[in-house]
Amino acid sequence: MIELALILCLLPLVAAVFSFVLRKSSAWLHALVATLAMLISALLALIVFFHLYHRHAMEASIHWLALNHDFMLTVGVRLNALNNLMLVIVTLVSLNVMLFSYGYLKTDERIGIYYAYLNFFAFSMLALVMSANLLQLYIFWEMVGLCSYLLVGFWFFKNEAARAARKSFVVTRLGDAGMLGGILLLALAAHSFNDSTQALLAASGNLHLSWLSQPHLLTLAMLLIFLGCVGKSAQFPLHVWLPDAMEGPTPVSALIHAATMVAAGVYLVARLYPLFQLAPGVLETIAYIGAGTALLAACIALSQRDIKRVIAYSTISQLGYMMAALGIGAYADGVFHLLTHAFFKALLFLAAGSVIHALAGTQDLFQMGGLRKKMPITFYTFLAGALALSGVVPFAGFWSKDAILSAALASRHYIVYALLLIAAFCTAVYIFRLIFLAFAGQSRQPALTEHAHEGGWEMKAPLLFLAIFATFAGFLNTPLNDDALTRYLEPGMPMSEYQNWPILSMLISTLVALLGIAVAYLAFQRWQAQGSPVPPERGRPWWIQISYRKFYLDEIYYHTIQRAGRFLSMLIDLFDRYFLQGLVRLIALLFYGIGNALRMTQDGLLQSYGTIALAALVVWFAIAVFRAGGVF
């Protein structure tokens, strides 16, 4: 099994090298290699998953680096319940994206490089979820960040893309720096980077440093690690990079910024859950940050014009749901939502990509309309995704979202419940707003939408595949089949001790979702059908403006942190160039001055030499007299 896991992880790497070395060859070759590699990987992942279903985890490592005479770092593979599940999710979604990318980018001359980067990302992500210890996980954590940087900046000749790439890397790096600190602290205390070992030590109360007791150490370290998750999973306040990352090609957004990389933060919290549970106060923090982010992002998504940004904020919001779930103790529900979200969000992005491709690059919602007739498959699959996202029964998102909501209710986290419920309402509103604006009614730009048509089979097939999952994946974990996923994930975990209130909660969530759809219909469908003009930017009410401008967070960050940093940097630069250099020159001038002064005694005149000789004689004489015991 370990060998299979290694193969499935390394295949994309091989494909990446192939695509890089032969980057000038034709597009279909790259797509073929990539898709084939990922298909095999997906099959292997399924084999591993089913083989190890309900069996013990497997682990294998090799020596990597000696830190000192008694601490040897290892790298290896760990195949436990969570990891195997992630392998399946990542490979399945990647497979669809590989195929879809061909349809989307076959006219781009740099498609070879694109596939190289994409495959390298797949390799890194798979290696991340198979890591045997935290240091290895960190290594691949950064690698996926690198791939995100490369792919967001794929069209580097656009200024916005270059800036977005840098922003994504720098913001996540802030989180990563904190995360490294947390990882190193834990490793120092446990004398091992292996998180199972650390969890065992913590459970028995032995995870402490000489200068930090266990509760304090765990709180500090887990908060730092969570900082990394906040960065990678785009939670408040480090969420600002994700919307800008939409500058990358849409399949990239689907894979990296919806289904896999951003889910890595959630994965990490889930993986280190035993440690999080033993750290006082951290889980509560996570719950509130998650719920708050969910609502914040949902509010911003309500007013965005760009189709991709709506979905991006939706991603941020849903990741907040997952974090909140983990925070309140509903471990399996959080992971379940990760699974369903991966599929329906990738679907939404790919469908959006289909629209963008059809409209020759337009992403502005206010220039679309009436696409339902022109692109039926895209429309229906998008609808499936939207229903899943809104949490309408029996689509996948309903089961996972509802599980979280009912867990919140049952565990008496009422504030979290309220936040998430309002966010659910907003979710339904914004996603159906998008549907009505893009697909329903009349087109606002007939010239643009005139020739819109579906992409080839390579774009339709992934959409259909993902739509099936979006519809039916929820049945993995319903009360009807005894919560199969929960039992799979938590056989040995302490069961969350709360009562499930399924019926009441299900009813409320469904009502809220339908309410949201109705509001969206009333607000947008009729407006769209009548073809009313787009309201100008100036005259909008303040609450729309705040939402549209993302609560001015980008501006706040720019004016505080960035300007402070640049100011400090400029200060140091000036200090360095003028003050320090000036000091050096001052010293040089000092010596020059002394030399000049002394030079005056050597003026070449006869009588001044005589004077000097006389003076020296007098001094010498005086000293001699003093030493001899006195004057007169």
Add this chain to the structure above:
Amino acid sequence: MAFLLLALITPLVASLLVWLLPASSPSNNVQGLKQPHRSHEDHFIWIGRVAMSISFLCMFVLWIKMRLLSDVYQFAFSFRWFQFSLGFHQHWTLRIAYGLDGLSLPLFSLAVLLGWIIFFAVRPPGEQIRVYTGWMLLALFAVMSSFAAIDLLTFILSMELTLLAGFFLILRQGKEQHWDAALQFLLYRGLASVFIILALLGLAAAASRGGLWPASYAVLSAVLFHHSVPHIVFLALFIGVLLEEAFVPLHSWFPNAMQDAGAGVAVLLAGILTKTGLYALIRFGVGMMPQDANDYRLLIATVGIINLLYAAFAAWSAKDWRRLISFSSISHMGLALFAVATLRQTGMLGALFLLVSSGLVSALFLLTSEGMFKRLHSLEFSRLGGLSKSMPIASGFLLFAALGSLGLPLTSSFVGEFQSIFSGFAVLPGFAFVALLGLLLSAIYSLNAIRKTTFGPVLDSTLMQLADLRWLESWPLAVLSLFLLLLGILPNPFAQVALSAFHHLRALGG
């Protein structure tokens, strides 16, 4: 031992050859004809290339033959230089002695590697080939010699020789003479060598205990490990190291020298010459005066962290590549200094990895930007932009260098960085937290520069027509990148060799 001797002797002999062989007479060249000029002086470059290739091959042999022993200098050889007789059967012998251990082999190899790369990657300006090659070979011999020395006298002599060779290399670049930069180099490092020599004399005196002054490292380590040395000696060494390594606030010579130097000299400067100071601190300060180092640990750590942050901020404001590279190098050295201050095996290992990767990354940056410089005649950010379009290979290498600079995992910088911070958390946790900030800052300044240079729309049409790097220019860059990656992916062999040199730190709880 023969291989070490061969590796050291070859550059020296080649340098002498270069000075002694007849040069082309300038009067032969007709005004305006460029080709004949080249062919006359080419043989000097080839002498250099052959010499460094021999050393390079010897280096591989040394790595293969290296055994993991502690407290022993392998491949050792020495010869007697002076012998004074002091009365009845007492002699005072001055020797020149060479050998390698886990600490010096990596740095020695770095010097050989970069020297080899310099000769193949950089073509000196036509009028000065002989002078440049002669001094460069001498400088390389001197720096290799200072790493391989196992005797105080040898070390001191090599240090002074580097000073001499470095001065002349910085001074003459083609037709121009850069007195300012060269003089600053000479003064700062000259002062540094004064302090270091004083400190070494103090060491020898402290170890003599009334008898002869021992000069061999082995004897010094054995004697001094259990006795403490007067603090003034350590402080003198530390101040000398600050001056030599261009640490803030005594660093002004380094950006100036880097700005004016040609590519080969800049690689020498940033890649190797700025590593000898830390080597001296580790070898003498930590290796022979561990108690003193322990007492001053806070001071060293503070200086290290200040450097890390100050240089990172200064790099953020840099307006051209050379300044950025020099401050980036200072920043990495600051982190390495912090790692040394922790006095643990992991920290020493981290410092060593940082030294080597900083050398590799600086060389990569410099050589890639040199390729750009040749075509654009400017390295200022305001003149560059959108180069990915016309020079994808160069941009790729530049990006890789930036990733190495910011410590991306799977490069050796990451190994060095995380080991340093790990070691820091064990001993000086507050400082270690601040050091994490360095991770963020290095990402900011590196990616900023990359964005301005390679991303974005092309600034003007001349930039569009540039030719990309040719094979001749690219393969040295590929070699450097390969080593950077190799040490990042498979660091254990390197680490095991280095660890064998730090066993004595176990007594301090490292």
Add this chain to the structure above:
Amino acid sequence: MTTVHIPLPSVLALAAILFCIGLYGALSKRSLIIVLVSLELMLSSVNINLVAFSQLGAFPNLRGQVFSLFTITVAAAEIAVGFAIVLAFFRFRKSADADDANSQKR
């Protein structure tokens, strides 16, 4: 013959004053001839000192006065040499100014 008793300090003071005048002249007069004359003055003051100590000092004897004969001789010889130098100097520099004896200056 009555001996007029001049106190020793007065004679010494005279000699000192003469010496200072001579010193001042040697170091600040422009004309080389005057410098030579001042040198003579300094030597004379030394002679006065010698004679004073031989007659009025703690252990009066004739040695001081004999020695002063030697210094007079030496002074004469020195003046002769000095003049020769001034003459040679004048031949090359066409001037007898002390300020022109500045060949070390650039």
